[in-house]
Amino acid sequence: MSDVPFFAFMDNILFLHSTESTNSDAYSLAVKGAVHGFGVLADMQSAGKGRLGRNWISPAGTGLYCSIVLRPNLSFTEFPKLTLTAGLALCTAVESILPDGLFGLKWPNDLYCLRRKCGGILVESSTPSCPDNESFVVVGIGINVNTQLDEFPLELQHKVTSLRILSGKIYNIKDLYKKIRTSLLEHVRIHEKRGFEKILHEWRKRDVLFEKEMQWVTHDKEVITARGMGPDENGQLLARDSDGKIHEILSGDVQQATNGEQ
Numbered sequence: 001m002s003d004v005p006f007f008a009f010m011d012n013i014l015f016l017h018s019t020e021s022t023n024s025d026a027y028s029l030a031v032k033g034a035v036h037g038f039g040v041l042a043d044m045q046s047a048g049k050g051r052l053g054r055n056w057i058s059p060a061g062t063g064l065y066c067s068i069v070l071r072p073n074l075s076f077t078e079f080p081k082l083t084l085t086a087g088l089a090l091c092t093a094v095e096s097i098l099p100d101g102l103f104g105l106k107w108p109n110d111l112y113c114l115r116r117k118c119g120g121i122l123v124e125s126s127t128p129s130c131p132d133n134e135s136f137v138v139v140g141i142g143i144n145v146n147t148q149l150d151e152f153p154l155e156l157q158h159k160v161t162s163l164r165i166l167s168g169k170i171y172n173i174k175d176l177y178k179k180i181r182t183s184l185l186e187h188v189r190i191h192e193k194r195g196f197e198k199i200l201h202e203w204r205k206r207d208v209l210f211e212k213e214m215q216w217v218t219h220d221k222e223v224i225t226a227r228g229m230g231p232d233e234n235g236q237l238l239a240r241d242s243d244g245k246i247h248e249i250l251s252g253d254v255q256q257a258t259n260g261e262q
Contacts, residue, residue, distance in 0.1 A: 013177075016042040018060075023122055023140035026067035030126070030136040036071040037185055041177050062147040062162075064119075064173050067140040068181055073192045076128055079137055081196050081235040082188070083108050083123045086139045088203045089187035090119060093180045094143075098167055104208035107228075107237045107254060111143070112208050116161040119143035141180060145171050196233065204230050213257040214239065216249060225257050 012035065019025055022040040029038065044060035070082070087105045094103055094111070104112045111119035122140040130136075144152075144162035152160050163171055191199050204210070209228035217223055226239035226247055237249040 012038045014038075014040045015174075016040065018042065018044050018046065020046050021140075022065055022067040023124060023138055026069055026138045026140070027124060030069045030138055034069045034136075036069065037181065039066055039068045039177070039181055041066040041174070062145060062151060064141065064143040064145050064176055064180070066177055066180075067138050068184060070137040070139060070184075070188060071135070072137065072188050076125075076132075076135060078191075078196065079123075079125045079135075081199075082137055082139070082191070083121060084203050084231060084235050085187050085191045085196075085199050086121050086123060086141070086184060087111065088199055088206070089184040090121065090141060090143075090180060091206055092187070092202075093176075093183040094118075094163070096179065097171075097176075098163065102166070103206065105203060105206045106208050107231055107249075108235070108251075113161055113166060115208075117144075117159055118161050118163070118166075139184060143176070143180075145173055145176060196235070200231065200233065200235075207231075209237075209254065209256065214254050215257045216254045 014025070014029070016022075016025070019040075019042045022042050022045065026034070026038070026040045029040070042065045045065050072078075072082070074082075084105075084107075087109055090111055091103050091105055098113075102113050103118070106112050106117075109121040109123070110117055111121075120142050123137060124140070125137045126135045144160060144165075146164045147162040149157055149165055163169070187199065207228070207230050210230050212228050213225060214228050215223055215225050224239075224241065224247060226241040229238040229240055229246070231237050232248075237254065239247045239249065241247065
């Protein structure tokens with residue numbers, strides 16, 4: 001964790017100039033008792049975490065890099081579904097600042113706009129052996145906010161976008177963080193009180209892979225092509241192949257078959 005925070009702990013937020021990973025910081029603080037809704041927000045990350053062991057590119061001053069501690073009133077078996085809950089919260093928040101209908105969600109954890117990736121989520125939880133009254137989830141969120149196209153690596157420029165590219169506007173990252181945090185906590189309350197079904201219904205409306213041909217690689221290294229059916233009530237992605245067989249995708253990297261990765 002950086003030794004040079006922008007401010008001390010205040011309003012349940014730790015601001016850092018630089019850190020390796022806000023998820024690692026928030027996880028460590030959660031183990032020490034950080035409360036529900038506590039967040040870590042950094043100007044840059046040197047080793048930002050993405051899914052499947054990937055790095056999240058985090059140039060200084062252009063993106064939102066944050067992690068928020070949750071202590072939801074949910075059973076541990078519900079924790080994996082919080083990836084979709086967090087995705088819906090993120091999508092809803094950005095929809096409030098840019099025209100509705102631009103954004104979509106790619107299972108399980110990516111924010112898309114006009115077929116390009118704009119943000120991502122990484123959810124990490126306490127271990128199953130953790131006592132119920134101490135269990136927690138850390139939701140890491142990365143969004144390309146004020147990044148210009150030439151600031152992305154050349155090999156990603158045809159795959160990514162940012163809020164600035166989309167609108168031509170420069171955004172206050174701390175204000176955006178507050179909007180996203182508020183949305184996340186509200187959607188977690190919906191999950192707690194009304195169940196995952198309500199979350200899933202709204203998530204499916206934004207599913208960029210629904211009815212699209214997509215591919216993934218199984219643990220046996222077999223490439224499967226099938227048409228997306230959306231996530232089921234457990235948050236697993238379903239897809240139907242040309243023979244009518246329905247596949248359950250528990251994890252992994254799913255790509256749209258015709259145009260490369262969504």
